[in-house]
Amino acid sequence: MVHIRNIALPDFPLLLAPMEDVSDPPFRAVCKEGGADLMYTEFISSEGLIRAAAKSRQKLDVFDYERPIGIQLFGSDVETMGECARISTEAGPDLIDINYGCPVKQVACRGAGAALLRDIPKMVEMTSAVVKATHLPVTVKTRLGWDDSTKNVEDVAERLQDVGIEALTVHGRTRVQMYKGEADWDLIGRIKNNPRIKIPIFGNGDIDSPQKAVEYKNRYGVDGVMIGRAAIGYPWIFREVKHFNATGELLAPPTVEERVQACRMHFEKSLEWKGPRAGVFEMRRHYAQYFRGLEGARQWRTRLVDTNDPAEIHAIMDEIIAAEPVLVG
Known part of the structure; x- marks a missing residue:
């Protein structure tokens, strides 16, 4: 140790x-x-x-x-x-x-x-x-x-x-x-x-x-x-x-569901610590990184940053899981 x-x-x-x-x-x-x-x-x-x-x-x-x-x-x-x-x-x-x-x-x-x-x-x-x-x-x-x-x-x-x-x-x-x-x-x-x-x-x-x-x-x-x-x-x-x-072995990359779960946890903690307004606004800088490499990532990010409604953000994340986008890069 x-x-x-x-x-x-x-x-x-x-x-x-x-x-x-x-x-x-x-x-x-x-x-x-x-x-x-x-x-x-x-x-x-x-x-x-x-x-x-x-x-x-x-x-x-x-x-x-x-x-x-x-x-x-x-x-x-x-x-x-x-x-x-x-x-x-x-x-x-x-x-x-x-x-x-x-x-x-x-x-x-x-x-x-x-x-x-x-x-x-x-x-x-x-x-x-x-x-x-x-x-x-x-x-x-x-x-x-x-x-x-x-x-x-x-x-x-x-x-x-x-x-x-x-x-x-x-x-x-x-x-x-x-x-x-x-x-x-x-x-x-x-x-x-x-x-x-x-x-x-x-x-x-x-x-x-x-x-x-x-x-x-x-x-x-x-x-x-x-x-x-x-x-x-x-x-x-x-x-x-x-x-x-x-x-000595590499783990498989995180699944789409794991990416969304981590992003959702980050978002919820952000709301809890910063309040709803700052929590939503300051989380916007992170979406691109969480979904980087996923098919359609740009459209998901655009929708996430265009809303101030926490419920809608959660709904979009649910959509990402349901869409099962593939990792393209």
Whole structure:
């Protein structure tokens, strides 16, 4: 088993990446059902949390069926991050995660997320403040470095372990790369094989198939992998990786009924958590992914996004099952 202090995870655990505007409780519910072993909230702005901004406060919502679940924080001020760790602890997660990897301008240009990769002493100070502010395990997600000339994640891993983090996830790109190009896992493997490193090391980046997940496990020796974009509309990626890792065989793709059941569960949780108006509206971004590759998928999606009536949406989903569309791509 893999342990993050008192959190016991299975061998080669699969983590759901925290994705802004995606990894909310409804999405996490279907991924947990699909086999995710550890999940995180969307990242939460420390400044927003201190101001008691409604959106930031709502992101603190965690539920027992999600456990183990981590709350992920980002910010640029050391003292504020410590205070937010205390607030987040009161929400009852299993761990606190710090985001040092987000590359988007509105985060990095404010000195948060991946920007801390250009100021390692401040990153260490901030991490230490968060560790001291909570009794929960603290983990970190980061990148290889700011750019190709500053791939400093090996040093970062040692220094953050020294101030008390209990697991590290590394995305195999620099901030400058954003999400372009192929993720480079060589440094991730070197961190895992560093004899000084005693904490679990999880790899992230381009894990989009069971074969790749197991190949990277064997090649780089990571304790587990974090999956992000490949899980959007396809929560079965987790069970498929687990089955392939255990047997070397690929599972059959989900049936039409399984796709509709997962989409319906996501929709119902969305209504429950966000309310009928926002729940219907924000679910629209997910239909294309759930029904991708099915014959007639475009017409189903068009009908689903053109209505605001939950009963009609359920009826359309019933029609999809009855039509038994074939997988064409």
